[in-house]
Amino acid sequence: MDFIIDTVGDEDLQVKSELLSEAEKSYFVDAEDRNRAILDLFDKKKQELDQKVEEEEEIQKKLKNIKIDSMFDDFFEEIGWTRSHVMKKISKPPLFHFEQLDIESGKLKSKLGTVDVEKEMKKSVLKPGLEKEHSLPAYYVSQKKLKAIRRREREKTKGPKWFNLPAPEVTEELKNDLQVLKMRSALDPKHFYKKNDMEVLPKYFQVGRIMDSALDHVNERLTKKQRKRTMVDELLADAEFQKYNKKKYKEIIDDKRKSEYRTFMRDKRQKNKAALKNNKLKAKKSKN
Structure with missing residues (x-):
């Protein structure tokens, strides 16, 4: 790719072959020298390790050619050992493979630096605040x-x-709301609800929130003052429910008074009959 450089006003640029001088590009030279020095160091270390491996292989070859004394052979035969028990080669895996090194960048090809530490720490037993615990969980x-x-x-x-x-945890407010839902058939006389077959409050449930529709007009939505925290608060703030509640309460009180009056009059008649019967028995006894 060719670049066009405007040299108007600077006569030195016309004779320059490079945009940066030697002093200005010292950083890049140092970085290149450092990478080259690192690669040279790796090459030198590789040669030393290769030389050590060759020396060990030569020693092992020499040891294979050495004959063990006949006395030891007899001893091994009596015990049942073989030569492999004595001349056992222990192969140690190399700690570092030079195939993992990228020669161009001087970095490892392995993905050691791409480990998700947060994901791995979730599986760990050591959790934050471990030093504040009085006792550790049993292994x-x-x-x-x-x-x-x-x-x-x-x-x-x-x-x-x-x-x-x-x-969820059943608080007093949630308990009241669940009881209201259980007795919902008594809230609206014009609406039919299926009979609730649960005698106790439910254990598994979830509380939701009704969101306003975007199609509703602003005047049709409830204001913050009209919104209540629980269903019981909404029912207490509803004027129609209060009117219906007062009506039902009055009917219940009237029925109770009527039933109490009937019970009172029945008891009174029974007492009068018992008193009249006692008077007749006394009269008969006095005549006799």
Whole structure:
């Protein structure tokens, strides 16, 4: 690729063959010399290791040619040893392979630097804040304890068939909301709900939030003041529900008063009958 350089105003550029002088490009020269020195050092080390390997191979060849004394041969035959037990070669794997080195860049070809440390540390036993713990968890866990731990973990969710529905902590507010949902058939007399077959509150459930639709007008949405934290608060703030609640409460009180009045009158009549019967018995006894 050819470059066009504007030399107007600088007469020295017309006679220059390079844009940078020797003093200006010293950094790049030092970097190249350093890489070359590193490669030369590796070559020198490789030659030394190759020479050591050749010397060891020559020593092993010489040892193979040495004959063991006949006395030792008889001793080995009595014990049942062979020559391989004595002249056993121990092969040590090389600590460094020069095939892993990239000659051009002077770096290793292996992926030692690309290890995801955070991912590997998640599997580690050493967690953050370990120094604050008073006791460390046991290394060996019995099968009985493992089963109990797995059972507790399974009880935290409903299972994969129910999309791992969680079992959250039931607070007082959540308990009130669940009781309202259980008695929802009494909230609206015009709406029919299927009978609830659960006698106790559910253990596995999840609380959601209704989001406003983008198609709704601004005036149709609830304001922050109208929004409530729980279902019970919303019901208490609903005027129609309060009106219906007062009506039902009045009906219940009236029915209770009527039933109490009927019970009172029945008890009164029974007492009068018992008193009249006692008076008749007394009258008969006095005549006799």
